[in-house]
Amino acid sequence: MKKIYAILTVLTAFLMQTKAQVTLTTSPYTENFNSLGTAGLPSGFTVKKLATAIALGTDTTLNSGVTPPWRAFTKGFKNFASSNTVTDPGTDSTTQAASADRALGVRQTGAFGDSGAAFVFQITNTLAKKNLQLNFKLQSLDSSSPRVTVWTVDYGIGTNPTSFTPITTSPAVLNTGGRQVFTNTSVSADFGNALDNINDKVWIRVVTLKRTTGSGNRASTAIDDWNLSWQEVNASTSNFITDKNYLSLSGNLASKLNITFNKAIASTVNLQVLSLNGVVVYQKQLPKAIQGLNENIEGLNLSNGIYILKVESKDGIYTTRLMK
Numbered sequence: 001m002k003k004i005y006a007i008l009t010v011l012t013a014f015l016m017q018t019k020a021q022v023t024l025t026t027s028p029y030t031e032n033f034n035s036l037g038t039a040g041l042p043s044g045f046t047v048k049k050l051a052t053a054i055a056l057g058t059d060t061t062l063n064s065g066v067t068p069p070w071r072a073f074t075k076g077f078k079n080f081a082s083s084n085t086v087t088d089p090g091t092d093s094t095t096q097a098a099s100a101d102r103a104l105g106v107r108q109t110g111a112f113g114d115s116g117a118a119f120v121f122q123i124t125n126t127l128a129k130k131n132l133q134l135n136f137k138l139q140s141l142d143s144s145s146p147r148v149t150v151w152t153v154d155y156g157i158g159t160n161p162t163s164f165t166p167i168t169t170s171p172a173v174l175n176t177g178g179r180q181v182f183t184n185t186s187v188s189a190d191f192g193n194a195l196d197n198i199n200d201k202v203w204i205r206v207v208t209l210k211r212t213t214g215s216g217n218r219a220s221t222a223i224d225d226w227n228l229s230w231q232e233v234n235a236s237t238s239n240f241i242t243d244k245n246y247l248s249l250s251g252n253l254a255s256k257l258n259i260t261f262n263k264a265i266a267s268t269v270n271l272q273v274l275s276l277n278g279v280v281v282y283q284k285q286l287p288k289a290i291q292g293l294n295e296n297i298e299g300l301n302l303s304n305g306i307y308i309l310k311v312e313s314k315d316g317i318y319t320t321r322l323m324k
Contacts, residue, residue, distance in 0.1 A: 024228075033104045067081065
């Protein structure tokens with residue numbers, strides 16, 4: 001019996017993980033959350049608590065079958081009426097429940113989501129895709145909530161990321177609560193080159209990493225109209241190399257970065273280090289690279305942050321992220 005239970009547990013975890021991933025096909029990927037009440041969380045989305053800047057957070061449940069009013073003080077992630085169509089903050093709970101336009105929301109309390117509440121979107125990989133751009137609505141649904149919640153858009157890479165990189169958004173400050181006017185804010189986040197051609201899982205979060213400020217009850221917050229767009233890379237002209245062992249890296253950009261080529265490259269090799277907005281900060285051309293060749297990059301006076309190493313030859317284009 002224990003063996004059967006263990007197998008079922010593993011299978012359940014696998015199925016949950018499978019549903020939680022999205023393979024990007026045609027740009028843009030959109031989600032309006034209008035099926036929360038019948039289908040639950042859409043593929044690609046999870047909701048988490050206890051999220052931090054170095055931890056993805058713990059899966060938690062969505063109260064999808066009940067449509068609570070915005071001012072209900074019960075904690076948790078909820079299926080809220082979207083303020084796209086229900087625009088009066090004083091709208092009664094019956095009208096809210098009847099609205100077909102839904103949003104994925106959370107009610108924070110002292111015991112839940114303050115801080116560490118996260119709306120999480122997981123992508124299988126971004127192979128042959130570049131210039132990812134996110135747009136969504138951030139809704140502050142309870143104009144009576146005096147506490148202020150600050151939200152961040154960030155991303156992590158890998159099966160279980162241990163670091164997340166915040167992305168500049170427009171508007172730059174994302175707040176809900178604070179007895180502000182009932183709001184439905186259009187938010188955009190440009191990932192630049194940071195998520196180009198990643199042969200690994202990619203996580204994008206809308207997350208609150210700081211405790212709320214002020215006193216009294218906390219906000220009801222929702223996201224809606226998720227729109228992730230990208231550009232496709234034409235494989236015939238820009239073939240991306242997905243072999244993680246194509247080359248090896250040691251050291252770092254702060255002092256000296258050592259690049260070891262793990263295969264022979266008969267053509268000219270162009271090495272570049274680029275900032276996330278595409279500015280070339282280092283460039284060198286090698287006549288060719290024999291297997292085992294070492295090349296060093298050092299003496300760069302760079303600000304701390306994320307950079308992209310780009311290696312281009314007749315084999316194709318190899319890219320990887322670097323941190324200083």
